[in-house]
Amino acid sequence: MKSTNIRYLAFALAMAMCPLFLNAYWTDVFNNVGLYAILALSLNVILGHCGLFHMGHAAFYAIGAYTAAIINTTYGIPVLWIMPLAGILAGVFAMIVARPIIHLRGDYLLIVTIGIVEIVRIALINNVFDITGGANGIFGISRPSVFGFKISKPDHFFYLIWGFAALTIFLLLRLEHSRFGRALLYIKEDEVAAGGSGINVAHHKLVAFIIGAVWAGMCGTIYAAKMTIIAPESFSFAESVILFTIVILGGSGSIPGVILGSFLLVGLPEIFRGLAEYRMLVFGAAMVLMMIFRNQGLLPPGPKNYNVAKMLQAGGAK
């Protein structure tokens, strides 16, 4: 465990130094990488840990972003304060839509989640309840401020986004090794056996879904604050595919893998800007090749070691 901690610490330090060496453009690229990393990490709970093929993550992200945008522009409440509410709303939405479909088998769940993200996008375009601003979206979202300090430059956002990413990574690492996280891994490996061992499979799946959605919703708030404009096209199915690909190519169930995946899929294309047209072409081919030659992803999660005797001593597995 110790060497892992050192690695995370070194990564955190290296990231914290980044804005000193990067110009505004590249800082912004890193900000995008950070946003995608947070989203992909939240998807990782559902897809990587629990093994649910969920390709509608942009829907939860959209709900978070729109909640923040609507409340901020109508009531003038500071964006970051809305974060918990945005998360909760996304979570409630996830609970409502996921409950009836949670028992579907792998690829059917995938198709239904695609359906959900498309319905959400169409609803946003059609200006549902007259609050989403239709196809143009919502603009004029105010910049966030932390303890009176107004965040406006890319450097400031860098620390906001990656700070939130660090929090996400910390909490998800805790989750991964918790009793709940281990149950999710068990469900992923063998659902029937997990059920046989007394794990309430449907309940665990649903909770995993909600955790992922809450986190995506909160991330949506940051996105809305960063862009100050949001439109339905930012939450299209293609975004969900990118998130899905980040998790699968990075190594599903592995936090370092997902972070690496976000750098590769979001950061790397910026280096080849001239070839932007062929970017998605290469993505597609890479997905096929990865599945054929290394279907566990670039950095798959290693086997987990637990000192069972110690756990039992501590009064039952926590």
Added chain:
Amino acid sequence: MEEFFQQLTNGLAVGGIYALIALGYTMVYGVLKLINFAHGDLFTIGAYLGLTLLVSMGLFDKIGPLPAVILLAVMVMILVAIIGAILERVAYRPLRQSPRLSAVVSALGASIFFQNAIMAIYSPKFLVYPHDILPKTVINIMGLDIPVMRIIMFLTSLVLMLALYFFIQKTKIGTAIRAAAIDQGAAKLMGINVDRVIMLVFCIGPALGGAAGLMVGLYYGQINFSMGWMYGLKAFTAAILGGIGNIPGAMVGGLLLGVIEALGAAYISIAWKDAIAFCVLILILIVRPTGLLGERVAEKV
């Protein structure tokens, strides 16, 4: 009432297209238990190849409209079938023994690849089929004005579907396909070359999809590199609606979905047209996951 019947015929014509594409999904699913996400893009390829052949060969001037369309359809179907077979060989066959997710991701990758390849080769813009090549005649049946093309389209898809149905039910190769769908291992023991059956399925499905693409191009007149995605999703919905893995189910499901969508667009709201299909999809998976005539797909926990 007249509008109702107009929308009904319109829905049946579009439903025929959905049914043709849905057949490709359902056949592949029947044999491989794989959702071929790239199928919608094979449909798009059909539409683009059709346009290229149409413009470059100038068939309509040389041999007249009807032989030209038939020749065009045959060429498109063969070409798309070849692409489908290559897709199977490159992207799916190496994954036959892998976990299901790998094959699904590979299919998605292939879909993204095709879409962007079409965009790079042609252009991201809408392309237009020459619009003066087909009859614009409108005929009157029992007080309804129906464009002739709509009827031709419906009849063509019906003929192709029936041909497929009899091919699967009555011929020896069709029997082999059905056997492979039920139990691949047993089919192998009976001397069926399952690899070849799968290859064949990946020829027939895309061929029908390609034909559907050509029909959409000819009927609607404009095509776009990403249109296969929406058509694909709806055709997949149709396949689920009818019961995936079930060939008559895909036909019924396609026609039904076309009608539901046309009526929904007319009576509920045109802006929500695309959402209707997805609502149908979600409802059918929740309420009756077997589809109207199909096998069981959902797992109870």
